[in-house]
Amino acid sequence: MSLIPKIQRSVSVVFRRNIGISAVLAQKGTASDPIQKLFVQKIKEYDQKSKSLGPGKLVDSNPAVEAERQAELNRVAKIYGGGQGIDMTKFPTFDFKDPVLDPINQSS
Numbered sequence: 001m002s003l004i005p006k007i008q009r010s011v012s013v014v015f016r017r018n019i020g021i022s023a024v025l026a027q028k029g030t031a032s033d034p035i036q037k038l039f040v041q042k043i044k045e046y047d048q049k050s051k052s053l054g055p056g057k058l059v060d061s062n063p064a065v066e067a068e069r070q071a072e073l074n075r076v077a078k079i080y081g082g083g084q085g086i087d088m089t090k091f092p093t094f095d096f097k098d099p100v101l102d103p104i105n106q107s108s
Helices: 003-025 034-053 063-079
Strands: none
Touching: none
């Protein structure tokens, strides 16, 4: 069996695969499935709402959820050494002191 038919077959397979992949890429990122479209739409809506609220705020929350969130944050702060007036976002500072060593090899 000669080498040329094998090469032709390989080129044909590669060409068909590339056509199949480029057909998917030619859709320009639009979702053809209605479920995918709805999912993407909801993600974009959530993104807009979260950007309008600012950082650290919950989207579509109510006072009960906010109170529960604040209680949980207070509980975690208490467990890890936080509290009133302590900034938990600041990296802690450490104060290391050299230990006092007894002198050795000295005559008394």
